[in-house]
Amino acid sequence: xxxxxxxxxxxxxxxxxxxxxxxxxxxxxxxxxxxxxxxxxxxxxxxxxxxxxxxxxxxxxxxxxxxxxxxxxxxxxxxxxxxxxxxxxxxxxxxxxxxxxxxxxxxxxxxxxxxxxxxxxxxxxxxxxxxxxxxxxxxxxxxxxxxxxxxxxxxxxxxxxxxxxxxxxxxxxxxxxxxxxxxxxxxxxxxxxxxxxxxxxxxxxxxxxxxxxxxxxxxxxxxxxxxxxxxxxxxxxxxxxxxxxxxxxxxxxxxxxxxxxxxxxxxxxxxxxxxxxxxxxxxxxxxxxxxxxxxxxxxxxxxxxxxxxxxxxxxxxxxxxxxxxxxxxxxxxxxxxxxxxx
Amino acid sequence: xxxxxxxxxxxxxxxxxxxxxxxxxxxxxxxxxxxxxxxxxxxxxxxxxxxxxxxxxxxxxxxxxxxxxxxxxxxxxxxxxxxxxxxxxxxxxxxxxxxxxxxxxxxxxxxxxxxxxxxxxxxxxxxxxxxxxxxxxxxxxxxxxxxxxxxxxxxxxxxxxxxxxxxxxxxxxxxxxxxxxxxxxxxxxxxxxxxxxxxxxxxxxxxxxxxxxxxxxxxxxxxxxxxxxxxxxxxxxxxxxxxxxxxxxxxxxxxxxxxxxxxxxxxxxxxxxxxxxxxxxxxxxxxxxxxxxxxxxxxxxxxxxxxxxxxxxxxxxxxxxxxxxxxxxxxxxxxxxxxxxx
Numbered sequence: 001x002x003x004x005x006x007x008x009x010x011x012x013x014x015x016x017x018x019x020x021x022x023x024x025x026x027x028x029x030x031x032x033x034x035x036x037x038x039x040x041x042x043x044x045x046x047x048x049x050x051x052x053x054x055x056x057x058x059x060x061x062x063x064x065x066x067x068x069x070x071x072x073x074x075x076x077x078x079x080x081x082x083x084x085x086x087x088x089x090x091x092x093x094x095x096x097x098x099x100x101x102x103x104x105x106x107x108x109x110x111x112x113x114x115x116x117x118x119x120x121x122x123x124x125x126x127x128x129x130x131x132x133x134x135x136x137x138x139x140x141x142x143x144x145x146x147x148x149x150x151x152x153x154x155x156x157x158x159x160x161x162x163x164x165x166x167x168x169x170x171x172x173x174x175x176x177x178x179x180x181x182x183x184x185x186x187x188x189x190x191x192x193x194x195x196x197x198x199x200x201x202x203x204x205x206x207x208x209x210x211x212x213x214x215x216x217x218x219x220x221x222x223x224x225x226x227x228x229x230x231x232x233x234x235x236x237x238x239x240x241x242x243x244x245x246x247x248x249x250x251x252x253x254x255x256x257x258x259x260x261x262x263x264x265x266x267x268x269x270x271x272x273x274x275x276x277x278x279x280x281x282x283x284x285x286x287x288x289x290x291x292x293x294x295x296x297x298x299x300x301x302x303x304x305x306x307x308x309x310x311x312x313x314x315x316x317x318x319x320x321x322x323x324x325x326x327x328x329x330x331x332x333x334x335x336x337x338x339x340x341x342x
Numbered sequence: 343x344x345x346x347x348x349x350x351x352x353x354x355x356x357x358x359x360x361x362x363x364x365x366x367x368x369x370x371x372x373x374x375x376x377x378x379x380x381x382x383x384x385x386x387x388x389x390x391x392x393x394x395x396x397x398x399x400x401x402x403x404x405x406x407x408x409x410x411x412x413x414x415x416x417x418x419x420x421x422x423x424x425x426x427x428x429x430x431x432x433x434x435x436x437x438x439x440x441x442x443x444x445x446x447x448x449x450x451x452x453x454x455x456x457x458x459x460x461x462x463x464x465x466x467x468x469x470x471x472x473x474x475x476x477x478x479x480x481x482x483x484x485x486x487x488x489x490x491x492x493x494x495x496x497x498x499x500x501x502x503x504x505x506x507x508x509x510x511x512x513x514x515x516x517x518x519x520x521x522x523x524x525x526x527x528x529x530x531x532x533x534x535x536x537x538x539x540x541x542x543x544x545x546x547x548x549x550x551x552x553x554x555x556x557x558x559x560x561x562x563x564x565x566x567x568x569x570x571x572x573x574x575x576x577x578x579x580x581x582x583x584x585x586x587x588x589x590x591x592x593x594x595x596x597x598x599x600x601x602x603x604x605x606x607x608x609x610x611x612x613x614x615x616x617x618x619x620x621x622x623x624x625x626x627x628x629x630x631x632x633x634x635x636x637x638x639x640x641x642x643x644x645x646x647x648x649x650x651x652x653x654x655x656x657x658x659x660x661x662x663x664x665x666x667x668x669x670x671x672x673x674x675x676x677x678x679x680x681x682x683x684x
Binding site for chain 2: 126133163
């Protein structure tokens with residue numbers, strides 16, 4: 001919880017709930033127009049109902065990306081309604097990426113529930129992901145100008161970066177080592193690109209000029225990078241009961257996340273021991289791996305990197321000369337993203 | 343080979359080669375801008391080079407969909423250049439669908455070469471398919487008006503139909519029976535939707551009025567349906583050396599294609615024997631299944647259905663009042679699609 005200059009108490013949970021309150025009904029309207037089979041599958045992914053179609057009160061997505069779109073729009077003087085198509089588009093797209101990522105990573109749990117492919121099979125999940133990639137383009141081309149003009153290209157470019165990063169990540173997992181530049185590219189790809197687009201699209205929706213759009217893009221990029229580093233930390237040290245994922249999940253799959261690469265390249269005995277552990281084809285002793293990463297300084301280094309991106313994000317936001325109220329909320333989300341525990 | 347009214351000999355192969363000559367360089371320009379890893383993967387899928395990056399002179403795609411876009415544009419008085427973005431978009435999209443379909447169907451051969459997932463693994467192939475879904479949207483939004491305005495929505499709608507059909511197809515394979523309506527939906531989804539969009543986008547690119555665009559859409563829809571029925575026939579009776587696919591491939595996977603469903607619902611002893619064979623969990627005797635389908639009239643019925651769609655396509659084309667030269671070429675492609683042997 002933070003306090004704005006106006007003395008207003010800001011809570012990330014409330015900000016995200018506000019975003020959900022605006023975005024989810026618009027998403028529902030769109031998904032309800034899908035054929036029944038597809039509608040049910042998408043609704044399962046979004047946490048709206050279980051496999052029997054019964055409504056559930058479980059964990060839904062954080063709607064962080066919609067919040068970024070809506071607040072970036074307001075920060076340049078727009079009204080919330082202008083940014084709703086952007087908010088819907090980025091959240092659907094985010095879920096499409098999650099659906100395919102869960103197949104790729106063979107993750108069986110997401111937000112404490114079985115992943116889509118685990119319930120409905122890989123073929124169905126591929127198709128659902130495809131639809132969730134397509135619907136955002138449709139939402140944006142049907143939006144008002146200038147969002148319908150500038151939006152689709154921005155969103156597609158962001159996604160391309162993500163896909164390229166995904167390919168790089170797969171290649172890295174097949175190799176013993178990874179350079180810092182490679183890991184940074186993966187991080188930028190996986191999360192930063194869509195977060196950057198989420199912020200930029202909000203500013204676009206409000207008709208902001210190109211420079212200001214660029215500042216919001218940069219804000220989202222750094223927020224996304226800090227967010228992804230936090231995710232990498234949670235993938236090793238997160239508590240399953242809060243993250244909804246198995247403990248040490250990233251270690252078992254030998255993921256080359258930032259703390260891991262920092263440890264591997266640290267020229268420290270613990271880093272070399274970790275390299276041996278990672279090179280050993282047998283199932284990994286994840287508890288030992290986590291300790292070695294910490295001893296080699298990987299945890300602290302990743303934390304520092306995240307903090308550096310938080311500072312860069314704040315600078316970019318200041319450059320955008322945002323409306324104070326929206327800026328305070330964006331800053332709250334930035335700190336939430338960079339220091340979250342789930 | 344057919345002869346146009348002007349006495350011009352029309353050969354589908356030459357028409358498709360003309361389309362490739364215009365479309366492939368534009369595709370190359372786009373794919374060359376991709377990061378190296380992604381560029382190589384997409385080029386492998388498109389039949390441009392092998393796994394080592396060496397150029398190959400193998401079978402590439404038929405570029406039927408680009409030909410439909412280019413000729414539909416010319417048929418309403420447009421010039422070829424106007425439709426190139428549409429041609430590139432539909433061919434890339436088609437390949438994205440093939441990449442994901444090959445994963446879904448576990449097909450190991452495509453155009454006589456190992457499929458992308460077979461060479462590079464499922465995760466990589468999912469991501470490559472995703473990129474091939476995204477690039478078309480980017481091509482279209484960067485095109486000239488009216489293609490950039492009307493194009494993306496048309497393309498996305500076509501794809502959505504395809505995805506929904508894919509989900510229906512997966513459900514059908516898990517069930518013993520399928521209705522005619524269901525099979526028809528799958529056929530429309532798998533092929534007709536994108537063929538319809540290919541034709542419509544060509545007409546859109548030339549600035550045709552909505553009625554005329556609709557006629558081209560209908561032409562592509564019926565052409566696509568006839569094409570898919572021909573594909574269903576090839577999936578059972580096609581010669582592997584020509585199709586580049588294993589013999590009887592659709593039967594081994596118990597696909598509910600049109601000839602199969604026609605036989606199953608024919609109230610004929612051979613149809614009932616086929617139903618028993620399909621319900622038996624052991625590996626299928628495909629030679630016997632093919633004979634039973636033929637005896638129950640499934641082959642003849644499918645052929646008749648294809649011919650009916652050929653007639654409907656010709657009628658739709660006539661309604662569009664097309665330029666004679668382009669119309670003759672479109673008609674040649676129609677007959678090629680409906681009666682092809684590969």
